[in-house]
Amino acid sequence: MGEPVELAPDYYLSNFRALVDFVVARYEGLLSDRERRFYHDFRALELNSQRLYVRLLSRKGVPSSRGALFRLGKLNYVEIENLPLAAEQLVTADLLQRDPALALEEMLPLFSKAELQACSPVPLPKALKRPALELALLELHDEAPALRNALAAGETLLAVQAAEHFETFKLCFFGNLNQDLTDYVLRDLGMYRYENYPLDRKNLPFQSRAQIDRHLRYYDCLELLDGALEAGPEEILALAEQLPEVSDGDATLHRRLDRLRLTLARQLERLEALDAADRLYRACARPPARERRARIAVTRGDIDTGLALCGEILAAPHNEAEQVFAESFGYRTAKKAKQLGGWQPPERCKPPTETVVLPPAPDRVELLAAAYLELGSPSAEPDPFPHQCFYVENTLFNGVLGLYVWDILFSPVPGAFFNPFQVAPSDFRTGDFFLQRRVAFEQRLAELDVEHLARRVWRHYRQKYGVANPLVAWEALPEPLLQLALERIPADHWHRLFRRLLSDIGHHRNGLPDLILFPSSGGYELVEVKGPGDRLQQNQQRWLAYFARHQIPHRVLHVEWQQP
Template sequence: MTDTAVFPDLPPHYYLANFASIIDTVTLRYGDLLTQEEGDWITAFHDLPTNAQCLLVRFLSRKGHWFREDKLNYPEIDNLPHAISSLAEATFIDIERTPPFDVLCSLLTKPELLSHFDVLPLDKKSKKADLIEEIATHSPTAEPLTFSCLHVRLDVMPIFLLLYFGNARQDLSQFVLSDLGIQRFESVSLTAEVRLFTSRDQMKDWLDLSSLSEQYWQLSEKKDKHALLELSKALPFTTAWPPLERKRQRLINQLAREQERAGNIEEAMLLFSQSSLPPSRERQARIAMKQSDWSRACEWVNDMLASPFNEDEKDVAARIAKQLAKKTDFDCPVATEHLYEALHLSLPLDTRVEVASAAHFTEQGWTVWFSENLLLNALFGLTFWDIIYSPVSGAFLNPFQRSPRDMFSSEFYAARQSAIEERLHALAQQTQEESVKQRLATFEQKYGLANDWVVWGYIDKEQITAALLSLTPPQLVACFERILFDPKSNRAGHPDLFMVKGNTCQFIEVKGPGDKLQHHQVRWLNFLNSHHIISKVLYVEDANKSPCSNANS
């Protein structure tokens, strides 16, 4: 018998309370940036009766601006006709019986269209899209509908959601998770002093660029190559506001790749030259190599090797350097030796290879935990918890964030450098016992709060204690510095198993039949061993098929 989680019933008007949270937070943080129309909208909303407020929030939570009155089904809203008339009286909605033709066609089903335009000679076997085209050719004068259509006049959601969630596409489901107690979040500062947007122009530019990005993804899904190439012409100029500029450069890279794939090399290079984000330098180096412009290619690779943006760029620069060394006198960096030991083991694989391997080491006297992207990340999250959630401009937009907006970029360290370096220095000076005490205190105080670094269900105090008593503070500092260099990449690739026996600990990366080490896994194995943290790779064969020698454990 399995246990089933029981969640509390939501209050019938939970969504109204959630929406009130949005407009209250937006008013508090961005009241000075709202237009007169938006401010008046909020004031008028507060003056509505509760049933009208509920209905309007229901409308705003759905796609589109037009709704059929006869299809409304909200049993929790008292007296729907009164709610509708209240919204119309306060000019939040229009009530129409003869909506525009395109709206009418979107609201009616195919059978309803055939019935409504029964005077026209229509092919009943046509698909709805073809039927609409056929109706349009007759330029019909539509008769009033037998039901009312409700049109929401001012869609404030894009602005409100942008200011609250950081994008205009977010839905309100996150509120439901919080209301049900499925996720609990750390309390963060949401004052005007640390808001993301500081001007109306920033808001407009962000929405415009978001619209352009949305067009890119829609055209990509449709594989409309011509329109994708034309989209490059709509790119805005460079902006001095870093968050928007990073967003712009990400789109530039995507459009530049489209130009490159289309063979428009000059256009691609022009776009790539406007971006400092990966893979801009890599692509320019590869294009130069295809053109046999070895000198230029060497310049790009040297730039990447000298100041890599992240782990992936550092890795790809080293691989391109090897290619250049074969064609030129490029001084290729010496390849890093594999600092890790490779073990080989034969086990009957009646379960996951990691589980079978853990059982083997347990039999050898080790206490074993599954640690892949769990243990080191949890230690990082517990060590820097207060810094992660400290008030930094633009970091937190709403109470439902597992981490700050810049958590997985180089900006995270740059914006908190002083506090981070102070914490690392203090950690390096601590005894292992002091480190255990502080980390466990945070563990107990913050247990269950959503955090991108700590996966509570897979981490316990015993594992944390064992790790902190077997890894020295300087070793932890080294691991944390590596994560901080590239949080997005270096939060992954950690070995599968962590184990202790007496005063000895080790990490084991497990590879089953046919499985190979990935680049980020090799980097972590080499790094850990370079800091005298024993880390090995274990290749496991299925004993039922091809037995091999046992591992030295």
């Protein structure tokens, strides 16, 4: 561990300025007049006013129709000198509003329960809980002006202005409105080192103002999601109508809108508004839209449509999970309807299985199984070169892939990188990840042999150690494990494993076996460990079936506890 990193008291201001400067440098032509004015007004402020504004903008405050509310007398920041003067300059710059006109219900949350009790024009029971107290005060209609005056006496209330403009800056920088300046803090603390990928203008995600506005509109709709889901079908459909149109080439917004429509449609299904749900699913280009439509059709007794949708999936599946669904659901539906035709029962994977009885211990069952496998057969002669077994789960093959395709992963694909603090390209967990880089990936896979793989992997291991990569868990890739894996696993096995991982990285990077065993005699074997009562998950079953099809050595080891 290195020395603890001590951040400057106003580290947040440096990070904020870096963010807005980054956006203006790359997107100034796409910003509105008000957004540009917001930037220049902020930059013209004295240092303490900048600090105060960023502090308040980063805090939640009390929401109101005038902006997030704060009490000046309750603010205390040791790094801000003359806080009232800093606030006054922000008021002059229209970045704060002093003592805005507020409804009483907007003022009450600013004050403590004791303060509300003290300012009440009439005595109220002290046992009242906060919500009941506020309700009782709001019901004193005739006394409302006196209460408002009593609360405001000696107080300066501040409402943050122009926060909506910063939303545009955040969107342009992060690509979403869910992140915040924490990423800078993690970098400054040394918790993350990021790859130095290019951020040239031609590859930036936003290329027009209309595109930015459509993303902002999407987030406006997302704010309404919970309310619509609770309200019912009419509100759900009304929200669906408000979703923005998508221009060609904006894969990010396509994905986001598909996820939102899938959520809306699934709730319509639960509410038995099946026609409306089906219409929304038709507007979705990604799984599981076709699966849900097939289920809806069969639920309504339209077997032909349900089977036709399963056939459509099998002809062009978006991913393996969708294909597995179509095979299983199509066969079961056809069998039940006595329309089997060409439908065949799905193949069932029966992996090689062994059951062992071990004494119970506090260690993880996978580590106990690894120790058992390293001992080999109890009846065998002592081996001067013992078996070696490592607990790897999803880290080994993902990690080697991440090292092998490092340069492709961080290549300047249009729209992949919004800012310098991304662990992965924005499309990493989507079906677009492989498609956008297909030519480069296919060429790299075609070049794969043992020597080429080892050379690239070791080069990136030495050059990039500690740099964030979504596939590489550095602490789980010790050199002895990596050395054995690159020596023992044949090139055609690496090729098969990499191809399946890349075909649907979002789903396939999970479910890999727990252990890799390197027998003393050579070769390797993948071992999935199941403790008492544990069962294979679907993604694990799909990996085991893939191993069987491609002669990749594997087995399932069931562990039972030795009875006392």
